[in-house]
Amino acid sequence: MKLREEDWLALGVFLLCFYGYHTIYFYLSRRFPNRTRKGRLRQAIQSSFEDILQRQDPLLVVHQARNALMAVNFLAGASVILLGALMSFTGVVESIQDITVNIKATFKRTDLAVLLIIATLGISFFSFLNSLRHYNLLTFLVSARPEKLREIEETEPAQFLTELFMRGSDAYTLGRRAFLYSAVAGIWLLNVWAFVAITVFVTLWVAFYDR
Template sequence: MNVQFMYGVTLLDIVALSWFLLAWVGYTSWADRFSQTRPSLMTVMYDYRLEWMKQALHREVRVADAALLSTLIRSISLFASTAIFLLGGVVAIFGSLEQIQDLTKDLTYVAKASKVMWELKLLTLGTIFIYAFFKFAWALRQFNYMLIVMGAFPSPEFAKTKEAQQIAERAARVNALAVQTFNRGMRTYYFGMAALSWFLNPWIFIAVTLFVVLVIYRREFKSKTLRTLDPNSDYENVFKF
């Protein structure tokens, strides 16, 4: 595993990065398929979103609904802005890379790496946060589209018509798509934290990546929150140990 290629790139680093990408892409693909047959936070929450939109049809004044959406939009905007700041930090590190290498070269728990390897790690981290920004920005646009759909809701006296029910379902679906995009942006943050461990040691990077996958899986498919929200689960026993 200590085989070294050009510019100080090691076989272990290549294996660690490949494992990271495989874990991220593989988990995302697997989770999307698995949630079609098993309850997950995304699938369970869709029923609540649909009920929310159907109830909104019966309200003459939908100020509360707009306030709820504004809260969601503000939280996504915060993450989008944070992604920009993190990206700026990564770019700033490029300008002082030699000083950082000098500071870390005597630390026993930090693997020795060439300048090219440091640049590769920083480029990987920067790409991760660029991807996160695009996801959060797209989620914001989708929520804006949902607001427009809600603005097209008919008057409450027409709430039970087929057309009204269809437009409520469309609003719920756009809501679900926006949250799915936001969820993938949040996953990017989780994996971004794993990528930081690559600066310490490739073996730690491999282990932390696996840990992140397990954490995300537990929260999406095995969490107490899911058991509480799932109508088919025994939520009364969630807090019994």
């Protein structure tokens, strides 16, 4: 089955809902923190880091970061396993090779849907890797001397650690959301209009949670 207008419409809706929404959400969280849940939590987290630095008790942060690292490792592993399975057993790689050899070869709806799932899972996997990087840095730097952090980063230690934590949190959020949206993209294989409706519904639900 060749691609039709509704397929391109469905792809546009998905890109707008997933990529467009999260680009705006992370921007608002940083520039206008009082408008989003994550932005408001950022202020509370900074006060928590200030207390931890005053008490000189970094072990609490290290233990919490390890819990987050375990969750991120599990989800990253699940993402890469699904990626490998999709690329091995769906035949989409062969379809792409056929098109590169013969430009008249047809690109089916199922191929586009599977490619969308693979791309979204890829974003999920690399977001989790980015999250791991920031959380690992946090476990090391939270025990550094505050005056050294202030000298190197030219900012307050609590603010720097908060920024590091929030970057890891943002990457983790994007990874989880991409994992969720990859499942939503799978509905495209069943019905294009159900895919559009569920994509919009999930985005509205996520937006309600994030406000």
